[in-house]
Amino acid sequence: MYAPYILVCEDEERLRKLIVKYLINEGYNAIEAKTGKEALDIFFEQSIDLLILDIMLPEYDGWSVCRSVRKESNIPIIMLTARSDEGDRIFGFELGADDYVTKPFSMKELMMRVKALLKRTRNISGEEKTTLGDITIDSKAHKVYVKDKEVDLSPKEYDLLHYFSQNIGIAVSREKILDKVWGYDYYGDLRTVDTHVKRLRKKIDISDVKIETIRGIGYRLEVNHE
């Protein structure tokens, strides 16, 4: 059983330690960051499943961190703030925060929100069925359907689609794709990604899910809602 990794970014030591203690008690892995910079460093270095983020931070405030993380990932973000200002809240959601907790708050409340968010996203990226527009990925059966018709994907195509499905709407570089789908130790041509994208595109042709090209960067999976 996998225990999710939660990054806690909060400059006030007592509160940070308290949150971490509670998280560990709930069976999570908790990682601490004191500053925004530190949080980003950790985030880009290891695989984080959820981020608890104070807004008032030294070295990049919560907003900046949130924005940077969102460019790269869809992991749930919970923002903490001392102010209960409604504007902040709206601004936070705009930036892509998933939840918002106003200080002071009870640890119980925070834990409930953590649990709820993980529950939600685990459902999406997790092991059951994932729906992307008219594509369904049944990872238990290892099957993919487009408009309820099963399509036959090769292992790499499946892995690639699965990776994209976890990064909907996010531009991913060829380097990162190679890293995540082929493995960090894979040594090969970057353009190999292009070839596989080509093949995958062909197979999900009739879908409204499209793999967009981001010139100079890489690719991005888009779900066209109609």
Next chain:
Amino acid sequence: MYAPYILVCEDEERLRKLIVKYLINEGYNAIEAKTGKEALDIFFEQSIDLLILDIMLPEYDGWSVCRSVRKESNIPIIMLTARSDEGDRIFGFELGADDYVTKPFSMKELMMRVKALLKRTRNISGEEKTTLGDITIDSKAHKVYVKDKEVDLSPKEYDLLHYFSQNIGIAVSREKILDKVWGYDYYGDLRTVDTHVKRLRKKIDISDVKIETIRGIGYRLEVNHE
């Protein structure tokens, strides 16, 4: 007569002991787990026929445990919850729980549900006869019929088919098959599985039950409904 093994995962000691006592009184084998982690450890180690699972648990909540178990098995799962929240209930069913009991409940009620679920699934994994499309497995007599004609399977072939029958539509790796059919301590060639799949396929040739190959992964039993 085989007494089913029931794993009770509940952190509250009094309730756990009570459930166990009733189960034993009904003639079942009951095994206790205090935390989600403990439950998973036990589940992956021994053969469990039914799982009674509290939602609020230390070290992995009920949802996580349910999901992990479902990745591996179709055994019936009964979820217990303090809240009668409808959303939880729906979420539970989505994750693959078979039944749902809201606290407080009577032991009589719980026992009835246990019995009902075991009866339903005993047909699948247990004592009597299992039907997969046009294949019937009579586990009591250790006989297999395809289109009402008995086929002669070797012990390993029988075990393999039986294992597949408990994982209909689920992708299973060669490793897992070796683990579950040959035993976790078996040391041998992965490709042995291929050979046995070949033999089994030949014998259930005329059936509409097929063992599909999943390249790079393993196999999957499919029942073609016509």
Next chain:
DNA sequence: TTAAATGTGTCAAATAAGTGACAATACAAG
């Protein structure tokens, strides 16, 4: 218009799975 980036068809090599043969083993009957 041009240079850089991306799309795409093709192909050889690599990888994975299917299969038949065989020796070792287990097992049952005499």
Next chain:
DNA sequence: CTTGTATTGTCACTTATTTGACACATTTAA
């Protein structure tokens, strides 16, 4: 205990699919 038979696991060989690379076509942005 011995013999004959079925079962099992491994291996080598065959077949099928997948993969990565590359050359050339096309698109894009400046």
